[in-house]
Amino acid sequence: MDWTQLLNPGRLCRPDYADKPDRPAYLQDYDRILFSEPFRRLAQKTQVHPLYDHDHVHHRMIHSMETSSVGRSLGIQVGQALVKDGRLQEGLQHVIAGTVQAACLVHDIGNPPFGHSGEASIGAWFAQKFAADAGKRSGIAGGIPPERRAEFTAFEGNAQGFRIVSRLEMARREGGMRLSYATLGAFAKYPCTAAAAADAGHSYVGLKKFGTFASDEDLFAEVATALGLPEERTAAGHRWWRRHPLAFLVEAADDICYRILDLEDAATVGDLDSAVVSEILEEITGKPNRAPDPGMTLSDRTGMLRAMAIGAAIDSAVTAFLDHYDDIMAGTFNDGLMEVSSKASAFKRLKEISNARIFTAQRKTELEVVGRKVLFTILDEFHDLFIALKDCNWDAEQLLQEHGYWTQLVRAVDLDLRGIEDDYTAAHALTDFVSGMTDRYALRVRDMITGQVPS
Structure with missing residues (x-):
């Protein structure tokens, strides 16, 4: 894969759309996403804690915007390092940063109400319908081909997000929002259909879930071809693609934000003691060199450590990307950046605490x-x-x-x-x-x- 093609500013269903120097594709993408109705609705969708009236608890919109900010930092740091090493043309570091920022902004646009439990609920409802309608044609479930039923029983917000931006928005015109190929590629953490993911198993990090519905596969194929993403086939002949390199940065930005900020939210709503949260954040940042300001409350200290932890996590993700750069560009890197970073053990502990204390509150x-x-x-x-x-x-x-x-x-x-x-x-x-x-x-x-x- 090469950056000239990976940063293709052409638009879905409008490949020859001319990029404007004063308003490049990634800025137009960001604006189209920001002003869309599906993005606006994220302000009233659960991040982790459902139906909270507390002003400081994250909802999907705030999470998306914070992830976008972290993604921009990851993009510019990686881009500048690649320019310095002669691996990227001067000026393209800003395209990388802007593309990651736009992709991060849209990464949760397909999520249903009530967070991941909403995805599970939709899937469980369809599973019941498929079982009840077995051999029948009266309901709408019985007539869906078996190979497409996983799109509903394992309902996936990532695939719904691609459907929204590529088909449903902008009066359902061809290409939907018509985002740039580069942004759509960076957005696609799981460049495959449900059938491909099931057939291939978890043999590759991009196959853990699915990111496009069968009805939208040709649209994604257009994106992948325009970007030069390597195409693969399962034993049954289903297509899937290697991840866009920037998808790893989008994933890392998401991991950094929800792992660290979910912890802060848990302290805010009382699911975790602030002192415990501070101690965990110090594991990421190291203890501050100076004693806490005597006028600083425990909440203030938690906020300071949260900011330091995000900065430290960004640095570790950038280093991980550069360390694994050749494999990432070859499409053979098969892990998440935070899982191979210097903060891997701390993030593993964050995951364990979330599973044991936050998600079970x-x-x-x-x-x-x-x-x-x-x-x-x-x-x-x-x-x-x-x-x-x-x-x-x-x-x-x-x-x-x-x-x-x-x-x-x-x-x-x-x-x-x-x-x-x-x-x-x-x-x-x-x-x-x-x-x-x-x-x-x-x-x-x-x-x-x-x-x-x-x-």
């Missing part, structure tokens, strides 16, 4: 149960709507003419019925709708369809 667990019930209720109701649409031979106008209740519901939630022509596209329209909800809007829709009187 009582309030979080209770609200994840609530979130599952909310999503199941919504999916059940709107599944019935799509069955009615199927009975109308997928004719939305006929549905709206013949079914008064469904007409009211479609209008009440502004449900998009475009492009639905079979069970598979109907299932994606259903997940588009539900995964696009914010946490509180999901509660509002649940209340509406169960007959709760608005307060």
